[in-house]
Amino acid sequence: MYKIAVYPGSFDPVTEGHLDILKRTSKMFSKVIMAVVVNQSKDSLFTIEERLDILRKSIKLDNVEFDSFDGLLVDYVRQKKGDVIIRGLRATTDFEYEFQMAHTNKKLAGDIETMFIAADNRYTFVSSNTIKEVARLGGDIACLVPESALLALKKKFNK
Ligand code: PNS
Numbered sequence: 001m002y003k004i005a006v007y008p009g010s011f012d013p014v015t016e017g018h019l020d021i022l023k024r025t026s027k028m029f030s031k032v033i034m035a036v037v038v039n040q041s042k043d044s045l046f047t048i049e050e051r052l053d054i055l056r057k058s059i060k061l062d063n064v065e066f067d068s069f070d071g072l073l074v075d076y077v078r079q080k081k082g083d084v085i086i087r088g089l090r091a092t093t094d095f096e097y098e099f100q101m102a103h104t105n106k107k108l109a110g111d112i113e114t115m116f117i118a119a120d121n122r123y124t125f126v127s128s129n130t131i132k133e134v135a136r137l138g139g140d141i142a143c144l145v146p147e148s149a150l151l152a153l154k155k156k157f158n159k
Contacts, residue, residue, distance in 0.1 A: 002113070005029040006077045007086040008069070011036050012044045013054050013149040015131055017123030021088040024117060026061045033080055038070040045132055045156060057148035074109035085112060090119040090127075135159070 005025055011018060011034070026032050036051050046054065048068050055066045069076035077085060085105060087098055102114035126144050134141050135153040142150055153159075
């Protein structure tokens, strides 16, 4: 039986879509670690500490921990004694990239499984990138991100 799941991502910032996946995953495993990737080529709006702060304020679940990781995901999962990597799938457009990552990770660590959770209907169109764009231009994204992310976005963009 699988026990410890790692839910990795940029979470720049976390959205209600991510949190929905997290809540559903937390019911399936004894422990879930939501882990923010540190070293990535993408330009980020929020620092790792800011992203973790937004996450910690967004939701509290008994079996969920927040953390960050650097380097290979599978090494981090091993270090945390995890068995499963969780990734959300919004649409078929996500699939190719996710499938590539899942197979690469499987090649690197055959004992670690990737599990995909289908995004809830309400959030299939939500991405951190569009959230940032709309927030920067002053649009209303209140129902798509937690309060902590909303406040952090407003502060960043002086809105
Ligand atoms: O939210 P994102 O940006 O789609 O998350 C991507 C993430 C963090 C899961 C991926 O970039 C990752 O695992 N990075 C760590 C480096 C690594 O292990 N790369 C090999 C996997 S293909």
